[in-house]
Amino acid sequence: MERTTLHHLKRSEAPAEPAQHVCQLSPRQVEYLLKPLDFRRVQVDPNGFKYVKAFDIRVWLNRVFAVGGWDVETLELSNTLDVTYKNSDGAARFNVAYRAQARLSVKAPCGHVIARFDDAAFDAKTNQGNYGDAHDNAMKSALSGALKRCAVNLGDAFGLSLYYKDIHADQQIVQRMIPYVGDPRVQQDEAA
Ligand SMILES: [Zn+2]
Known part of the structure; x- marks a missing residue:
């Protein structure tokens, strides 16, 4: 068989770019x-608001993107309220609030960042008996809230349905991603 060199190849046979x-x-x-x-x-808070716990969000970030496949940065963390007062018994009580702004980045399997989401959350703890716990809890809740709000942009698996009033939490919302419908598994869904 004749050895093919690049020189002998017609244009159409040239190796593809x-x-x-x-x-x-x-x-x-x-x-x-x-x-x-x-x-x-799905969790329900004392006011009847449905939510997903922050650690659950982290589990799903690990599950879908793997350790190293996602990252959360704190862009801002401010202590917006720090008040000490005495209750009727003369004991010190504390009102504390924090605002947190976070950025969630997720990577595609190629290792490149494929999406970034910024969002913020606020949390206040009032009438608290322990100064350290009040700060710790308000700070953590604000940070968790910001992460959750960033993550909801990832869709159904991250609690998007909870933002809809009249939709069951387990109802599928996004349903399909158009750029990915070439995938047979998703195509099947498209036809449904
Ligand atoms: Zn890439």
Whole structure:
């Protein structure tokens, strides 16, 4: 068989240019992001607001993007209220509040950041008996809240349905991601 050299190749037979790199999630990651929120993950606070715990959000970030596949940065953390007063018994009580701004970055399997979300949250703890705990709890709640608000942009698996009043928490919201419908698994869903 004749040895083929580049010189002998016709233009149409020339080796293809390396395809342009496109950062994209894997079909399995897309599948997990589109999963409706399991109602067992939904918590209800004393005011009746539904939410997903911050550690659950971290579990799902690890599950979908892996350790090293996501990162959360604190862009700002401010102590906006720090008041000490005495209650009727003369004991010291504390009102404390924090505002936190966070940035969540997630990477595609190629290792490049594919999305970044910034959001903020505020939390106040009032009538607290322990100064340290009051600060610790308000700070942590503000930071967790900011992370959760960033993560909700990732869709169903991160609690998007909880933002809808008249939709069951486990109802699928996003349903499909158009740039990924080439994936047979997602295509099946598209036809449904
Ligand atoms: Zn990439």
